[in-house]
Amino acid sequence: MTDRDLHTFIAGLPKAELHVHHVGSASPRIVSELAARHPDSKVPTDPEALVDYFTFTDFAHFIDVYLSVVDLIRTPEDVRLLTYEVARDLARQQVRYAELTITPFSSTRRGIDELGFMAAIEDARKAAEAEFGTVLRWCFDIPGEAGLEAAEETTRLATDDRIRPEGLVSFGLGGPEIGVPRPQFKPHFDRAIAAGLRSVPHAGETTGPETVWDALTELRAERIGHGTSSAQDPRLLAHLAEHRIPLEVCPTSNIATRAVRTLDEHPIKEFAAAGVLVTINSDDPPMFGTDLNTEYAVAARLLDLDERGLADLAKNAVEASFLDTAGKARIAQEIDTYTTSWLAP
Numbered sequence: 047m048t049d050r051d052l053h054t055f056i057a058g059l060p061k062a063e064l065h066v067h068h069v070g071s072a073s074p075r076i077v078s079e080l081a082a083r084h085p086d087s088k089v090p091t092d093p094e095a096l097v098d099y100f101t102f103t104d105f106a107h108f109i110d111v112y113l114s115v116v117d118l119i120r121t122p123e124d125v126r127l128l129t130y131e132v133a134r135d136l137a138r139q140q141v142r143y144a145e146l147t148i149t150p151f152s153s154t155r156r157g158i159d160e161l162g163f164m165a166a167i168e169d170a171r172k173a174a175e176a177e178f179g180t181v182l183r184w185c186f187d188i189p190g191e192a193g194l195e196a197a198e199e200t201t202r203l204a205t206d207d208r209i210r211p212e213g214l215v216s217f218g219l220g221g222p223e224i225g226v227p228r229p230q231f232k233p234h235f236d237r238a239i240a241a242g243l244r245s246v247p248h249a250g251e252t253t254g255p256e257t258v259w260d261a262l263t264e265l266r267a268e269r270i271g272h273g274t275s276s277a278q279d280p281r282l283l284a285h286l287a288e289h290r291i292p293l294e295v296c297p298t299s300n301i302a303t304r305a306v307r308t309l310d311e312h313p314i315k316e317f318a319a320a321g322v323l324v325t326i327n328s329d330d331p332p333m334f335g336t337d338l339n340t341e342y343a344v345a346a347r348l349l350d351l352d353e354r355g356l357a358d359l360a361k362n363a364v365e366a367s368f369l370d371t372a373g374k375a376r377i378a379q380e381i382d383t384y385t386t387s388w389l390a391p
């Protein structure tokens with residue numbers, strides 16, 4: 047298969063995305079529009095200048111820049127625009143289903159009314175499903191570095207029946223890991239799980255495998271965001287494989303935040319060799335100069351996959367998703383039909 051064929055195949059392949067951040071998905075077009083609405087911001091309005099602005103020296107720098115984009119989102123209408131446009135970008139890549147990680151605390155602490163925020167994301171979700179056919183679900187994450195107040199507020203927004211949005215399926219934990227031990231959030235995850243949410247913390251992105259163990263044992267993680275450092279612990283890899291706990295792998299993100307030095311050093315091969323269920327994701331695509339299709343092409347190169355291998359990778363994400371059985375079967379069938387017809391003589 048030529049590179050061109052590979053890209054064409056991936057572009058048409060029906061996909062699910064499990065690890066992509068709401069604000070981190072704001073394209074240069076969306077960022078420019080928001081920056082123009084709020085001209086006092088330090089974020090450049092010129093899409094070309096954004097390329098430099100989105101070049102990071104380390105993970106902490108990435109979070110600083112990320113929060114400057116969060117500062118651009120000030121009204122429920124900003125939230126609606128962002129969400130709807132993100133869904134449009136996903137639909138263009140044949141993403142049929144996406145679990146979008148949203149940090150409601152960052153918006154409510156900046157003064158957006160909580161019910162207005164929830165109404166805006168739900169309005170965009172319904173419009174996107176009707177107009178683009180892309181199904182969106184939400185993961186509300188705790189920005190761990192903001193501490194227990196943020197954890198408490200995120201848990202309240204995710205579990206209060208008068209507030210929590212219909213599309214919410216899971217509960218996460220993001221931001222820096224260094225100096226932010228996972229076990230302190232056990233009570234919050236316990237409450238979220240009791241309220242029917244699935245546990246999907248980031249872990250092992252910027253710290254070692256012990257953080258992944260903490261996510262599993264303390265936060266009862268059903269999937270792990272990144273889990274990059276799991277490769278350093280063969281017993282952990284065996285545990286992930288045996289218990290079918292998927293990793294949400296985001297290769298280009300790990301290079302952009304300097305969590306991994308080069309793509310060739312990325313541990314995705316070790317994960318696959320250990321039998322871990324690997325899913326491919328884009329994390330904060332425009333900030334990392336990527337998109338989901340590009341991440342599939344990267345995975346194809348690193349794992350040496352042909353069309354059937356890529357289709358299996360796409361089906362991993364469907365299997366690891368929080369869709370119901372019928373929803374999973376529908377997308378998996380679509381992937382098979384597409385692949386069979388592509389390969390037909």
Ligand SMILES: Nc1ncnc2c1ncn2[C@@H]1O[C@H](CCC(=O)c2cccc(C(=O)O)c2)[C@@H](O)[C@H]1O
Nearest residue numbers: 067070149152187188189191192220221222248330
């Ligand atoms: N690759 C990533 N790995 C980890 N997280 C990632 C990644 N990409 C995006 N995020 C997001 O970054 C946010 C960080 C927000 C944060 O730390 C913070 C700290 C103090 C105050 C405030 C505030 O709002 O005032 C926010 C997280 O909520 C998460 O959703």
Ligand SMILES: [Zn+2]
Nearest residue numbers: 065248271329
């Ligand atoms: Zn992430």
